[in-house]
């Protein structure tokens with residue numbers, strides 16, 4: 001039967017690929033048990049949405065099986081999600097570890113679609129997730145997540161509604177239906193801040209914020225209210241050229257908010273009848289531009305009628321059609337983003 005030291009030595013040959021160090025140095029190996037030829041242990045991940053989970057599992061099992069006398073292994077995952085570093089001069093949301101915004105320099109490019117799917121995807125991976133709809137003028141999240149109703153008020157706080165494993169708050173839940181919104185900058189700023197802070201989010205690993213269209217005020221408001229772990233930028237191929245000039249990305253950089261990834265949405269269209277791909281808005285520019293701007297390119301989503309249907313019926317494609325390549329692409333994006341947040345938080349510890 002191997003000793004604990006021998007097991008740890010074996011596990012020190014397994015790297016956490018994103019953090020670039022071994023599991024023992026990172027103190028990720030927990031609950032080691034050896035019983036005859038059987039060894040079990042847990043790997044404590046920094047996020048359950050770790051994109052390298054399967055790789056680590058295979059390597060850990062192989063390393064244990066190389067130990068003399070070991071024939072049976074049981075490697076399981078647990079997690080302890082690290083939170084972003086607090087910024088004392090900014091408010092924080094109690095219990096919320098990481099706030100992640102979804103931004104685009106233009107309207108209608110798929111921010112809400114990406115935000116809803118990222119949130120649902122992180123929840124599918126076992127993270128505790130919130131989704132905040134910061135679009136006061138056109139809140140789309142209730143429709144896209146298939147949830148509506150009046151949030152309950154408890155002790156002066158609003159209890160978020162829940163759908164697809166995600167806690168959700170939207171102006172759409174609290175505004176009077178049909179009431180026209182002709183608010184200007186400062187009032188919108190106040191309303192976003194109040195709704196975000198007056199929501200009883202509870203313990204969240206990630207709060208995804210769906211920003212409204214607009215290059216300036218909306219992200220600035222958010223940056224001023226709370227510290228952000230990062231931002232995901234959505235663009236369509238034809239708007240790629242706007243990225244550089246848009247105030248948004250420059251502003252995120254100025255305020256030291258990491259730009260975690262670029263998504264090229266509505267990238268190419270495959271005809272469901274003849275399977276032929278058409279580059280309606282061209283394709284691929286996002287990847288080039290991301291590399292030029294030194295933003296990680298985290299994937300492309302095609303123009304897809306199923307994505308529209310998913311949005312209109314309130315079931316994000318990662319939930320409703322999990323086996324499609326679109327859903328898999330989004331799951332991967334969410335994991336890459338969660339991984340990057342972990343790396344940054346680990347470095348800051």
Ligand SMILES: Nc1ncnc2c1ncn2[C@@H]1O[C@H](COP(=O)(O)OP(=O)(O)OP(=O)(O)O)[C@@H](O)[C@H]1O
Nearest residue numbers: 107108109110111112113213266302303304308311
């Ligand atoms: N990859 C896609 N394929 C097809 N339709 C899409 C795709 N992504 C988004 N859409 C559709 O495009 C429309 C706009 O998307 P969405 O509301 O997510 O954009 P947005 O950037 O949040 O818009 P706004 O600026 O108004 O907030 C929606 O009807 C949505 O279903």
Ligand SMILES: [Mg+2]
Nearest residue numbers: 111112135140
């Ligand atoms: Mg939107």
